[in-house]
Every structure is written in C-alpha cells, then in structure tokens.
Amino acid sequence: MADHYEVLGVSRDASEDQIKKAYRRLARELHPDVNPAPEAQERFKLVTHAYEVLSDANSRRQFDMGGQDPFGGAGGFGFGDIFDTFFGGGGQRGPKSRAERGQDALIRVELTLQEVVFGVAKEIEIDTAVICETCSGSCCRPGTSMALCDICHGTGQIQRQVRSLLGNVVTSQPCGTCRGYGQVIPEPCLDCRGQGRVRARRSLDLNIPAGVEDGLRLQLSGQGEVGFAGGPNGDLYVDVTVKEHDVFGRQGDDLTCVISVPMHDAILGGLTKIDTFDGAAQVEIEPGQQTGDIITLKGKGVQRLRGSGRGDLKIRVQVVTPSKLDSKQRELIRKLATMRKSDSIKLVQQSHGFFAGRRKH
Numbered sequence: 001m002a003d004h005y006e007v008l009g010v011s012r013d014a015s016e017d018q019i020k021k022a023y024r025r026l027a028r029e030l031h032p033d034v035n036p037a038p039e040a041q042e043r044f045k046l047v048t049h050a051y052e053v054l055s056d057a058n059s060r061r062q063f064d065m066g067g068q069d070p071f072g073g074a075g076g077f078g079f080g081d082i083f084d085t086f087f088g089g090g091g092q093r094g095p096k097s098r099a100e101r102g103q104d105a106l107i108r109v110e111l112t113l114q115e116v117v118f119g120v121a122k123e124i125e126i127d128t129a130v131i132c133e134t135c136s137g138s139c140c141r142p143g144t145s146m147a148l149c150d151i152c153h154g155t156g157q158i159q160r161q162v163r164s165l166l167g168n169v170v171t172s173q174p175c176g177t178c179r180g181y182g183q184v185i186p187e188p189c190l191d192c193r194g195q196g197r198v199r200a201r202r203s204l205d206l207n208i209p210a211g212v213e214d215g216l217r218l219q220l221s222g223q224g225e226v227g228f229a230g231g232p233n234g235d236l237y238v239d240v241t242v243k244e245h246d247v248f249g250r251q252g253d254d255l256t257c258v259i260s261v262p263m264h265d266a267i268l269g270g271l272t273k274i275d276t277f278d279g280a281a282q283v284e285i286e287p288g289q290q291t292g293d294i295i296t297l298k299g300k301g302v303q304r305l306r307g308s309g310r311g312d313l314k315i316r317v318q319v320v321t322p323s324k325l326d327s328k329q330r331e332l333i334r335k336l337a338t339m340r341k342s343d344s345i346k347l348v349q350q351s352h353g354f355f356a357g358r359r360k361h
C-alpha cells in the first residue's frame, strides 16, 4: 500500500495546512485538465486519494495506527468496492476531465457515374465545431488559467460522512461548484464562452476513390467536430450516392450499355464508334450478330476499389428491324426470303433464346 505521506511529499507530523498546501501544489501540476499524460492521471489519483485520507482527522489517525486505509488501498477488495456495491455510488474517484471527444458528423455526397469510374477529388464545406483560436481550446480568457475549485479542493468530489449498516462511511458526490471537474474557469474566453470551441464552416478536400458503390459510407477519422475544451475530434462519415446515368449502367466493376444495330449491319457486320467515358471507342459488329449478344470492351469499366485494373464495358446488341421499306427494298427482301426458304418461324428453347441473352447482360 502506498504511503500517503510519501505520495504527498510531507513528513508524518505535517500539519493540516501543510498537507493541504502540498496537495494543492501537486494537483495544479497533475490535474487532467493541465496534464493529460496517463502517468500524471495515475499519480493524480494517488495524490487525491492520499489527500482524502490525510485531510480527515479520523481517517488519518486510522492510517497512522496500522496503515489501515479507510478508503481501501490499492489492490484487494477495498472499501470503495464495498461501498459501491451497497450504495451504487459512482465508482469514479477524482475529477473528471473537461476535455471531451467531439461528435461524429455525417454528410452526403452525390457522384456522377463518371466520377465513380475514375475517382474524384471534391472540395466540400461542412458546418462543424473547430477549436477556439482565441484560447486554443483552454476555455480561459488569454492570460488567465483554470483555478483549483475551492469547494472540493480540486478533487471534483464532495465527501460527506453518513451512518450506515457498515458504521460511519464517507459518501462522495460530484462537486456542484465545478461540476466535478475539480477546476473552475475564473474568466471564460469571450469568443467561445468558455467552451474551447466555436461553430464554423470548414472546407475539406475529399478524395473519393474510384469504384465506390451507391450507399457506401466512408469514414474519415478525426474530421468530425472538435471536442469541448480541446478534446479530440470526432469522425466524419460520408454517405455516397451515385446519380443514374442516361446511357450507362453498372454491374459490379463492369459498365453496361445497349446499342441498336440496323438489320443490314447485323447481317453483314461492320464497325461503329460509340462515346464512352474514355472517349470514342470502336465497336465491331460481327456478321450475323444477334439481339442480346454481348460485345465486351476490356478494361473500359470501373476502376476496382479493391485490387487493381478496371472492369469491362459490356455492350448489349439490339437488332432493329426496319419498319418502313419502299417498294424496291421490299422486293429485295422478298427475293432474299425466297432464296432462304428453309428459314422458318419456330419455337425455341428459352435457355438458348432471347431471355437468356438478356439475362447475361
């Protein structure tokens, strides 16, 4: 068990006043608002605990007599544990830190399909909380600083002796004056009214990787609101929605589209050009191309979000039957029909027919 006199750095016959002074000096140095290092916080707890024991004449006498620690020493099933079990007291000892983590924020960004294919950098504006520049998050007017709370002497807790079935016990409650922080702000910063942060509009460069899907949520850690009293930032979440494109669709990493091919081109084959996100691309129609056939342009799809390379552009062929023929054209077709007498209209198995071709698309 820690020797409370050593912890406070006072002799065993130190006066009440000396103990109080020693505590105040250490608290000013170790308080979580001043010194956020974990070791400092541990020491602060020890120091506060030592002060709790030695500042009360009864508990000091008990401690002097046999090292009996009335609050339960480090390790073992201490008094504090029993107390919490019986009375449901908030087990927290020592002041709480004023600095709090900021809130997470959520924004929506709408992208075009083209932006999805290649990725995009966007500058966006968010309404958020940023650190107060006047006080740098300290909450205090420049030139002033936090002061130890006079009521709880920096512990953030007020102790009261009450009688209970365990005998006299000490209950602790958050100090009302400092709201449990152990420190008060004598002169709050005027710009943030002692909050350490202000509302502001902030612009942010958002790099959206290629290949994101509609409905995806990106997490940007530390880009949310700054916390109270210089606490760490929350995270920013970006919900991505993708606008529908008039011509192109998307299936996984592939892009899809449909081209209409005049009957004679479908019969004889030919070359055509279509506009893609990569510019004009040549498409080859094979002789005898059917409705539902898929022509694949390799690597003209969406950049893969995970992995490298791009998907393909899948072009579905739709053969257009001419509906307005003049008499000369009709005569030619009639001649062709006579020459291909063996062709006839018949039922086909669906797996080889139109719908199968369409499903593949």
Ligand SMILES: [Zn+2]
Residues within 6 Å of the ligand: 132, 133, 134, 135, 136, 137, 138, 139, 140, 189, 190, 191, 192, 193, 194, 195, 196, 197
């Ligand atoms: Zn301020």
Ligand SMILES: [Zn+2]
Residues within 6 Å of the ligand: 149, 150, 151, 152, 153, 154, 155, 156, 157, 175, 176, 177, 178, 179, 180, 181, 182, 183
């Ligand atoms: Zn207080």
